[in-house]
Each structure stands twice: as C-alpha cells, then as structure tokens.
Amino acid sequence: MKVNSYGTEAKNGRVSTRKNLFLLLMVLPGAIWFVLFKYLPMIGSVIAFKDFKIDRRGFVFSLINSEWVGFENFKYLFASSDAFIIMRNTIGYNGLFIILQVVIPVAFAIGLNEIRSKRFSKIYQTGMIFPYFLSWVVASYFLFSFLSVDKGIMNNMLGFLGKDTVSWYSEPEYWPLILTIMALWKSVGYYTVFYLAAICGIDSTYYESAMIDGAKKIQQIRYITIPLLSPTIVILTLLAIGKIFYADFGLFYQIPRESGVLFPVTNVIDTFVYRGLMKMGDIGMTSAAGLYQSVLGFTLIMVSNLIVRRFDKDQALF
Amino acid sequence: MSQSAFGENSSNFKFTGKKRSPGSVSPVANFILNIIFIVFMALCMLPFILVFIISITDESAIAANGYSFFPEKLGTTAYEYIFKIGDQMLNSFGISAFVTIAGTVTGVAIMTMYAYALFRDGFKYRRFFSFMAIFTILFNGGTVPSYIINTQLLGLKDNVLALILPLCVDAFYIMVLRTFLKSSIHESIIDSAMIDGANELKILVSIVFPMSLPGIATIALFSTLAYWNDWFNALLYIRTEKLFPLQYLLSQVQSEIDFLVRNSSMLGANASDAFKSVPAESSRMAMVFISTLPITLAYPFFQRYFIQGLQVGAVKG
Numbered sequence: 001m002k003v004n005s006y007g008t009e010a011k012n013g014r015v016s017t018r019k020n021l022f023l024l025l026m027v028l029p030g031a032i033w034f035v036l037f038k039y040l041p042m043i044g045s046v047i048a049f050k051d052f053k054i055d056r057r058g059f060v061f062s063l064i065n066s067e068w069v070g071f072e073n074f075k076y077l078f079a080s081s082d083a084f085i086i087m088r089n090t091i092g093y094n095g096l097f098i099i100l101q102v103v104i105p106v107a108f109a110i111g112l113n114e115i116r117s118k119r120f121s122k123i124y125q126t127g128m129i130f131p132y133f134l135s136w137v138v139a140s141y142f143l144f145s146f147l148s149v150d151k152g153i154m155n156n157m158l159g160f161l162g163k164d165t166v167s168w169y170s171e172p173e174y175w176p177l178i179l180t181i182m183a184l185w186k187s188v189g190y191y192t193v194f195y196l197a198a199i200c201g202i203d204s205t206y207y208e209s210a211m212i213d214g215a216k217k218i219q220q221i222r223y224i225t226i227p228l229l230s231p232t233i234v235i236l237t238l239l240a241i242g243k244i245f246y247a248d249f250g251l252f253y254q255i256p257r258e259s260g261v262l263f264p265v266t267n268v269i270d271t272f273v274y275r276g277l278m279k280m281g282d283i284g285m286t287s288a289a290g291l292y293q294s295v296l297g298f299t300l301i302m303v304s305n306l307i308v309r310r311f312d313k314d315q316a317l318f
Numbered sequence: 319m320s321q322s323a324f325g326e327n328s329s330n331f332k333f334t335g336k337k338r339s340p341g342s343v344s345p346v347a348n349f350i351l352n353i354i355f356i357v358f359m360a361l362c363m364l365p366f367i368l369v370f371i372i373s374i375t376d377e378s379a380i381a382a383n384g385y386s387f388f389p390e391k392l393g394t395t396a397y398e399y400i401f402k403i404g405d406q407m408l409n410s411f412g413i414s415a416f417v418t419i420a421g422t423v424t425g426v427a428i429m430t431m432y433a434y435a436l437f438r439d440g441f442k443y444r445r446f447f448s449f450m451a452i453f454t455i456l457f458n459g460g461t462v463p464s465y466i467i468n469t470q471l472l473g474l475k476d477n478v479l480a481l482i483l484p485l486c487v488d489a490f491y492i493m494v495l496r497t498f499l500k501s502s503i504h505e506s507i508i509d510s511a512m513i514d515g516a517n518e519l520k521i522l523v524s525i526v527f528p529m530s531l532p533g534i535a536t537i538a539l540f541s542t543l544a545y546w547n548d549w550f551n552a553l554l555y556i557r558t559e560k561l562f563p564l565q566y567l568l569s570q571v572q573s574e575i576d577f578l579v580r581n582s583s584m585l586g587a588n589a590s591d592a593f594k595s596v597p598a599e600s601s602r603m604a605m606v607f608i609s610t611l612p613i614t615l616a617y618p619f620f621q622r623y624f625i626q627g628l629q630v631g632a633v634k635g
Contacts, residue, residue, distance in 0.1 A: 016440070019440065019518055020440075020441060020442045020443070022518045022519070023434075023435040023438055023441045023443075023518075024435075024443065026431040026432065026434055026435040027431065027432050027435045027436075027443075027447045029427075029428045029431065029432075030428045030429065030431065030432035030447075030451070030487055030492070031432075031447065031450060033428060033483075033486060033487045034450055034451065034454055034487070034489075036467075036472065037464070037468075037483065037484060037486075037487075038454040038458065038459070039454075040459075040463075040467050040471070041458065041459025041460065041463040041464040041467050042457065042458070042459040042463075043459070043463075044459055044463030044464075044466060044467050045459045045460060045462075045463045047462070047463060047466070052466075054466075054470065058470065058471075059466065059467065059470035059471040060471075062470070108355075108358070111351045111354065111355070112351075112355065114342070114343045114347070114348070114351060115348060115351050115352060115355070116342050116343070116348050117352075120352060120355075121355075123359070124355040124356070124358075124359050126617075126621060127359030127360075127362050127363050128355075128358060128359055128362045129621065129624070130362055130363060130366070130617070131362050133543060133547075133613050133617070133620060134366075134547070134610060134613065135546075135547035135548075135549065135565050136547075136549075137547075137549050137565045137566075137568045137569045138565075138568070138606055138609065138610055139365075140569075140572070141369060141568070141572075141602070141603065141606045142365030142366065142368070142369060143365070144572075145365065145368050145369055145372060145385050145603070146365070146368075148384070148385065150384065151380060151384035151385045151599065152384065152385060153368070153384075153385055153386070153387075155384070156383070156384050156385070156386065185361065185362065188358075189362060193624075193625065197625065217343055217347075249550060250549075250550070254549075254569060257572065270461070273460070273461050273462065274461065274553075277461065277462055277465060278553075278554070283462060283466070286461075286462045287460065287462035287463060290459075290460025290461055290462045290463070291460060293460065294457055294458055294459065294460050297457075298456055298457045301455075301456055302456070
C-alpha cells in the first residue's frame with residue numbers, strides 16, 4: 001500500500017492543518033477565478049427567465065428588480081424563424097466535421113506512417129499542422145485572397161478559362177462546402193499528428209507476427225492498426241459529440257465576412273447569440289438561446305461521458 | 319531521474335517514428351502517398367505564401383491583375399506605408415505582446431498551483447476543488463450572462479484586463495497538468511523529501527516544479543497561442559482603438575484600411591500625401607503577414623511542445 005505523505009504526521013494534527021492551509025492557498029487564485037468567470041455567469045443565466053433591464057444602480061440591482069417572465073424568452077426564441085436554422089446549421093456542420101475529422105486524419109495518419117522516408121514524413125507533418133496555429137481572422141484573409149470577387153485567384157482562374165466569375169461572398173450554395181473545407185484545412189493536420197502518435201505507440205511485435213503469418217499491408221491495417229486505434233477514435237468522437245451544440249465561433253463569424261446573404265447557411269447558435277446581443281441588444285432571447293445550448297450540451301456531455309466510461313474508465317473525463 | 323516517465327514516453331512515441339512497422343509499402347504506393355501529402359501540405363501552406371506575395375506586390379499590379387502568385391511588379395510600398403503611418407499597428411502589436419505574456423504567465427502560474435494541490439493525495443478538500451474545476455468543463459453560463467457580469471459587475475468594459483482575465487484559466491488544462499504530475503512524480507519522492515525535512519514550499523519549488531516543466535511548457539504553449547490569436551474578447555469588450563490587439567485590428571481593417579490613417583500621428587491628409595495613393599490591398603496583407611510572423615518564427619519550438627502536448631493530452635481526454 002502506498003503510504004500517504006501525511007500519514008507520518010497524522011499524529012500531529014497541527015502540521016497537517018498547516019499543510020492543508022498551504023494547499024488551500026495554492027488553489028485560492030484559481031478558485032476565485034472560477035467563481036468570478038464561471039460560477040457567477042452560471043447563476044447569472046437566470047436572466048433567461050427574466051425581462052432583464054440594465055439599471056444604472058448596478059448589476060445586482062438590475063437582476064433583482066427585473067421582472068420574472070417564466071419561459072417567455074424561450075417561446076419568443078422558438079417562435080422566430082431563426083431557431084430552426086441555427087439548430088440545423090450547428091448540428092449539421094458539427095456532425096459533418098466530427099465524421100470528416102475522424103475519417104480523413106485516420107487515413108492520413110496511416111498513410112503517413114507508411115511513407116518510407118521518415119524525413120519527408122516529418123516535413124509533411126510540419127506543413128500540415130501550420131494552419132492550426134493561425135487565427136480565424138488570418139484564415140479569413142487567406143480565403144479572401146482566393147475568393148475576392150474582383151481580385152481573387154479563383155475568379156482570375158475562372159476568367160482565364162473563359163468562364164463566368166462568381167460573387168463568392170453572396171452565393172449561399174457554395175458555403176457549406178467552403179466552411180467544411182476551411183474547418184478541415186485548419187484541423188486535419190492536428191488530428192493527423194494526434195492519430196499518428198497513437199499509431200507509433202502500437203507494439204511492433206503485432207506487425208511482426210502478422211508478417212510471419214503472411215498478412216499483407218492492407219490486412220495489417222485492417223486487423224491491427226484500426227482495431228488498436230479504435231478506442232482513441234471512439235473517445236475523441238464521443239467527446240466531440242458532447243460539444244455538438246457549440247459551434248466554432250471564429251469559423252462562422254470571420255470566414256463569411258459578415259455577409260448577410262449567407263446567414264441562412266452560416267448562422268449558428270453562437271453567431272446568433274452574439275449578433276442578437278451586440279447588434280440588437282436583445283438580452284432576453286439571446287440568454288435563453290445560450291442557456292438552451294448549455295443545458296443541451298451538459299446533457300450530451302454527461303451521456304457521452306457515461307458511454308466513454310463503459311469503453312474505458314481511464315479515458316472518461318470523470 | 320527527472321522527467322523519466324515523460325522522457326521515455328516521448329522517445330517511444332517520437333512522431334518521426336524511428337521504429338516502423340516492418341515491411342514497407344510498394345514503391346508505387348509510396349510514390350502515390352508522397353504525392354498526396356505534398357499536395358495537402360501545399361494546400362496548407364500556399365495561402366500563407368500567397369498573402370506574403372500580395373504584400374510585396376506593387377499596388378498597381380494588384381489593381382491591374384488582381385492577386386497573383388506571380389506578380390508583374392514587386393514593391394515594398396506596403397511595408398513602408400505601414401511603418402510610416404502604422405502607429406496603430408505598432409500599438410496593437412504591443413497590446414498583443416503584453417496580453418500574451420502577462421496572460422500566459424498569470425494563467426500558467428494559477429493553473430500549475432491548482433493542479434499541484436489536486437495532485438497531492440493528502441489535500442483534504444481535493445474532491446471539492448476537483449469538482450469545482452471539472453464542472454466548468456461540463457456546464458457554462460453562456461456568453462450573455464458572462465458578458466453582462468464582466469461588464470456590469472467586474473468593470474471589464476474597455477479594460478485591458480478584459481483581454482487577459484477571461485482566457486486565463488482553463489479547467490481542462492488543469493486536469494491535463496494534474497494527470498501529468500501524477501504520471502511523472504511518484505508520491506514517494508515527496509515522502510522522502512519530507513522525511514529529509516523539506517517543507518511544502520521547498521518541495522514545490524525544488525522538486526515538483528523542475529520535474530513538471532515539460533507539462534507546464536505545453537500548457538504555456540497553448541495559452542500563448544490562445545492569447546496571441548484572440549480577437550473574440552476584444553470584439554466583446556474593447557471599444558477604444560488604443561487597446562485593440564493585433565488580431566482584432568486585422569479584423570477591423572478588413573472593411574476599412576483608412577483605419578490606419580485615422581489613427582496615425584500624421585494627419586490623414588498628410589499621410590496620403592506621402593504616398594500617391596493608399597496601398598490598401600498590399601498593406602492589408604502585409605499586416606496579416608506581420609501578425610503571423612511571431613508564430614512562424616516560434617514554430618519549431620511550438621511544434622516540439624505541441625507534439626508532447628498531444629501525448630500529455632492523450633493520457634487523459
């Protein structure tokens with residue numbers, strides 16, 4: 001049995017208290033931060049049930065004096081035509097991203113692992129995780145240099161080929177594809193390197209004995225690599241599903257450059273809440289949308305954690 | 319044996335993979351794979367290269383031919399322009415650098431201390447504080463209540479702290495760091511130090527801290543990236559142009575390049591006199607290039623800890 005470091009001093013209660021005090025001091029700054037920036041907003045989310053009006057006499061005053069309106073804000077939210085669109089877009093895009101962010105990186109990682117020159121493999125990795133380090137603002141400029149109506153590379157090329165140019169930022173039909181490409185552009189390298197690390201961790205004796213049994217490369221991948229990767233895949237996927245109601249704000253806000261024509265295919269819960277709050281000042285409806293998102297997200301993450309636990313207790317979040 | 323657990327792991331997992339599954343793919347397959355990855359790598363890097371080329375393209379060539387990988391005429395007007403009237407750019411660069419350094423240092427200190435306390439078995443309130451952190455991963459109050467509390471109660475409106483504090487702590491990194499401590503430092507080391515008469519502070523500073531450096535470096539890297547690339551908090555809280563961080567300035571310049579002129583110490587009219595016309599297109603791209611420069615330069619360092627971080631993260635979640 002492991003001896004607890006405090007066991008030796010258990011007889012001396014005072015010393016132990018002093019140590020706990022020391023450790024309490026250690027958590028104190030973090031604990032204060034959690035209270036101010038996480039727990040106060042949680043309590044503050046009751047404003048979703050209020051007709052919140054900002055009062056000069058301070059936040060607490062405004063909170064107490066705002067009238068309770070029950071589920072009015074939610075009714076108003078769900079009555080709006082946006083409610084369906086933002087839910088569809090959020091879940092639709094995230095669902096698609098979850099699938100593609102497993103399939104492509106796993107395929108890439110397997111491929112990268114088979115490349116003979118390890119030096120090339122390393123160069124490819126270096127190149128492909130680069131986008132992960134850049135902000136969506138920068139990515140938005142990158143995209144703009146291709147899609148700008150009058151100066152972009154795409155329209156230059158279309159013009160060169162004698163085709164009609166496209167006014168990319170006002171044609172919704174292209175955007176599901178563009179957003180998907182951008183999401184993948186930024187994340188595929190990251191996940192590839194992640195899965196590659198997992199593949200490199202697989203015991204090479206599995207492959208050796210498979211070779212002796214005459215297994216071809218494709219069989220080795222099918223019967224060794226993929227089964228051994230699957231716990232990692234399942235866990236990452238379940239955790240991603242737990243966050244399916246949270247869209248990547250930067251992707252949906254910066255990349256389409258605030259083009260209103262595109263909102264039907266680019267508006268997600270997060271951008272909807274932001275615009276409702278900052279542009280229209282609608283605290284009631286946006287806080288209702290936010291709370292709705294948080295509650296759904298909480299439920300999903302609990303469920304997926306439960307499932308992760310059944311696969312592998314150590315990998316569960318708690 | 320400092321950092322033994324981690325050091326061994328990372329050499330096993332080294333992503334270049336000295337160890338390889340025996341038997342190689344056929345030369346044809348190898349060739350095709352190389353082509354696929356060259357194309358994908360090019361797709362990842364080309365936009366960045368294009369932006370750089372646009373930034374050194376002469377404005378007249380852009381006006382005539384649009385953006386191009388092979389411009390007709392090169393020029394450094396964009397950079398001259400930015401440096402001449404770019405008070406705002408320099409200022410934003412400073413804000414970003416300050417916020418990144420201050421935020422990373424504060425955040426990493428807070429998270430390390432928190433993770434350390436959770437790592438100690440003997441800590442009486444461990445379960446409580448563990449829950450306190452983990453619950454924030456599961457549930458959050460959402461943007462609106464946060465915004466209202468930060469502006470109404472904490473006075474973060476138009477305050478440089480609004481760029482630092484909200485990003486300071488991430489419960490997920492605390493848990494990653496705690497797991498890292500658990501896997502790399504055995505409780506018996508701490509026990510023996512105690513028997514030797516070391517106190518808590520001494521144990522933390524001279525034993526735990528040096529041993530957990532790789533884990534801390536990883537957290538610091540993610541924190542640095544998050545701060546440098548952040549524009550969201552500026553979007554919510556910052557209205558004074560003096561406090562704009564670089565990424566937010568970039569997103570504002572998207573719509574109006576004269577933003578730079580307006581905030582220059584040279585009067586707008588004088589500034590445009592100095593140049594025949596505002597090199598709007600190339601300057602914008604020059605700003606994008608400059609803003610990514612620190613990350614590009616720190617890239618080798620980033621990449622190393624990034625890979626380590628993936629492995630630390632893989633231990634838990």
